[in-house]
Amino acid sequence: MKQLTVELGERSYPIYIGDGLLAQAAELFAQRGISAKSPLLIVTDTAVGPHYLEPLAAALRAGGYTVAAHTVESGEKSKSLAVLQDIVATALEAGLDRKSAIVALGGGVVGDVAGFAAASYMRGVKFVQVPTTILAHDSAVGGKVAVNHPLAKNIIGAFHQPELVLYDTATLRTLPPREVRAGLAEMVKHGLIWDASFVAWLDENAQRLLALEPEALQYGLFEGCKVKAHVVSADEREDDLRAILNLGHTIGHALEAVAGYGELLHGEAISIGMIGAAKLALRLGCDPEIYTVTKRLLQHFELPTRMPPHLDTDAIMTAMSHDKKFKEGRMVYIVPTAIGRVEINKSVQAELVRDIVNELKEEA
Amino acid sequence: MKQLTVELGERSYPIYIGDGLLAQAAELFAQRGISAKSPLLIVTDTAVGPHYLEPLAAALRAGGYTVAAHTVESGEKSKSLAVLQDIVATALEAGLDRKSAIVALGGGVVGDVAGFAAASYMRGVKFVQVPTTILAHDSAVGGKVAVNHPLAKNIIGAFHQPELVLYDTATLRTLPPREVRAGLAEMVKHGLIWDASFVAWLDENAQRLLALEPEALQYGLFEGCKVKAHVVSADEREDDLRAILNLGHTIGHALEAVAGYGELLHGEAISIGMIGAAKLALRLGCDPEIYTVTKRLLQHFELPTRMPPHLDTDAIMTAMSHDKKFKEGRMVYIVPTAIGRVEINKSVQAELVRDIVNELKEEA
Numbered sequence: 001m002k003q004l005t006v007e008l009g010e011r012s013y014p015i016y017i018g019d020g021l022l023a024q025a026a027e028l029f030a031q032r033g034i035s036a037k038s039p040l041l042i043v044t045d046t047a048v049g050p051h052y053l054e055p056l057a058a059a060l061r062a063g064g065y066t067v068a069a070h071t072v073e074s075g076e077k078s079k080s081l082a083v084l085q086d087i088v089a090t091a092l093e094a095g096l097d098r099k100s101a102i103v104a105l106g107g108g109v110v111g112d113v114a115g116f117a118a119a120s121y122m123r124g125v126k127f128v129q130v131p132t133t134i135l136a137h138d139s140a141v142g143g144k145v146a147v148n149h150p151l152a153k154n155i156i157g158a159f160h161q162p163e164l165v166l167y168d169t170a171t172l173r174t175l176p177p178r179e180v181r182a183g184l185a186e187m188v189k190h191g192l193i194w195d196a197s198f199v200a201w202l203d204e205n206a207q208r209l210l211a212l213e214p215e216a217l218q219y220g221l222f223e224g225c226k227v228k229a230h231v232v233s234a235d236e237r238e239d240d241l242r243a244i245l246n247l248g249h250t251i252g253h254a255l256e257a258v259a260g261y262g263e264l265l266h267g268e269a270i271s272i273g274m275i276g277a278a279k280l281a282l283r284l285g286c287d288p289e290i291y292t293v294t295k296r297l298l299q300h301f302e303l304p305t306r307m308p309p310h311l312d313t314d315a316i317m318t319a320m321s322h323d324k325k326f327k328e329g330r331m332v333y334i335v336p337t338a339i340g341r342v343e344i345n346k347s348v349q350a351e352l353v354r355d356i357v358n359e360l361k362e363e364a
Numbered sequence: 365m366k367q368l369t370v371e372l373g374e375r376s377y378p379i380y381i382g383d384g385l386l387a388q389a390a391e392l393f394a395q396r397g398i399s400a401k402s403p404l405l406i407v408t409d410t411a412v413g414p415h416y417l418e419p420l421a422a423a424l425r426a427g428g429y430t431v432a433a434h435t436v437e438s439g440e441k442s443k444s445l446a447v448l449q450d451i452v453a454t455a456l457e458a459g460l461d462r463k464s465a466i467v468a469l470g471g472g473v474v475g476d477v478a479g480f481a482a483a484s485y486m487r488g489v490k491f492v493q494v495p496t497t498i499l500a501h502d503s504a505v506g507g508k509v510a511v512n513h514p515l516a517k518n519i520i521g522a523f524h525q526p527e528l529v530l531y532d533t534a535t536l537r538t539l540p541p542r543e544v545r546a547g548l549a550e551m552v553k554h555g556l557i558w559d560a561s562f563v564a565w566l567d568e569n570a571q572r573l574l575a576l577e578p579e580a581l582q583y584g585l586f587e588g589c590k591v592k593a594h595v596v597s598a599d600e601r602e603d604d605l606r607a608i609l610n611l612g613h614t615i616g617h618a619l620e621a622v623a624g625y626g627e628l629l630h631g632e633a634i635s636i637g638m639i640g641a642a643k644l645a646l647r648l649g650c651d652p653e654i655y656t657v658t659k660r661l662l663q664h665f666e667l668p669t670r671m672p673p674h675l676d677t678d679a680i681m682t683a684m685s686h687d688k689k690f691k692e693g694r695m696v697y698i699v700p701t702a703i704g705r706v707e708i709n710k711s712v713q714a715e716l717v718r719d720i721v722n723e724l725k726e727e728a
Contacts, residue, residue: 081445081446081448081449082445084445084520085445085513085514085520088513088515088519088520089513089514089515092513092515092516092519093515116484119522120480120484120520120521120522121519121520122519122521123508123510123521123522123523123602124522124523124601144487146487149449149452149453149456150449150453151452151453151456151457152456155452155456155485155486156448156449156452156484156485157484157486157487158483158484158487158488158522159487159488237488238487
């Protein structure tokens, strides 16, 4: 088992990564002071629940915990206020009190909606992340939780740090290959924004990661979480530095919105967005190696680098202007300046971005 | 204008109390660093909006702010996730960004739902309280915001402190007399839990307060807010001391729930609840003066001291067991031990409370 700590003063918490960790859940919960006197609620979805809900619940019950469960539909639609209301109903019926914890067992959607339930139930109860996707190595660290509004994604939420993250890599074996690849896109992002040596490792170990080799997976997830934890520790509430985590996301979110959620997976959209950011770096006069390495890495991971050409450029530009990263009339872009380093550029011209969006449709 | 500060480290904020303060809104907002570059959203209700929305919006616009407004139905039903979703739609349409503020213009319901919108919109934007009821001198201070769930009151919420509280006592002149009296119940509570000299002042000045004499009103609101601010400063997240603010609320909330929200105003329910707490004090052997003074004060303010006899005792006992103050199987009661002093008693027997509920139906 590997362990690292997200340093946030009195809100610091550990991330445990290992094969078969679900079986140790009760012990790890108890170490973090989660009381067995108050009931727990596990929130999961229809894709993950059938595989891992009973093993997790059984492990917790064996350790003396009282466990209730709530299963939401798999998919982005479950990030809604209506689902939040359903989760709270289950929490009330199960008798959750202020000392209880809500446990997210699943990927980013479950983490987000269960996390917002934990942030708001009785004005905040404890929260545990049990990620079951590779993508969630990103979303499960950092405390950003939210639901969607019909008019905007992730617009209603909170910063609510978990008590612990319990990452059982055995749960990744049931992931569809397309989701494995998409999850690795966030791992590539973590290398590109922070750590050139991790980029070099990813360049050499792509095949091992795609094959879900346990050792490679644990190392990659550990290093990816480490980058995320560093950035979050330095800027918990996204005032400044934390924006670098959005590499590839400005274009990526717009692509997801315009394509309709589901056509492109999140990781696929940000893969294309990272190519866009590398092209922006080229235009701004940075080392061309940035573009070469970014593209090679993403191709190693069999991720898309070309934008679906049928998507309308105007619609993408409009979607970008609705992004939360739009502050007082200006858009913020994250641009690579070297391998393992990015800058927050607040003065990129819209016309330049439009050119790049069009180029992305032509990308080989 | 009177001013006091709620001391919460970097989240400290001022409360301004004065006659005609709405006109100074832009200046006071600017002093607190609320940017005029980002739009504001005023949330109000159908009772308050027709009187004070335009004066407040005009004052802010005159100071260079861009102002949008959202009006909810007056009443407890507006504390819902559905109304939250509507407020967020208006916020998005008005272009609110992370530097924007949401302003609650109204009583406790508006403060709660607008405050939760501010706590959760884009994971938290600035919040301003502009209370227009006497009751809100309690709810507007302390940062507790929430909406209701069909199964429980105030169960989905946050701790989100305002940037400032702007209390224009001129807005109280349109309050129905019954709401004036009910609001004064919280003022009595603040005296009883903390400040014997304030209790003595209330005893002598009840008629001036009921007549809304500006000087008496400003003094009473200032002293009431001061007690609340002291307690909140000492215990922002309701871990311990803050529970004393619940004097009269354990029985009071149960009465509201059983009578159906609306039959009893909140202040009326806690008036009866404070009589209940004073009776509990008698049974526990405290100075009988506590009961005498509590009852005399509440009668001065023409508040009810007797429980509607048709309410079912079993239903009231069940409602109490659903209270958020129920922790790990035990109920917490706030019991007066002297005038201006209370204790948090965690071991009151249910049977004793049942006796008192029955006695409250007989109260003269």
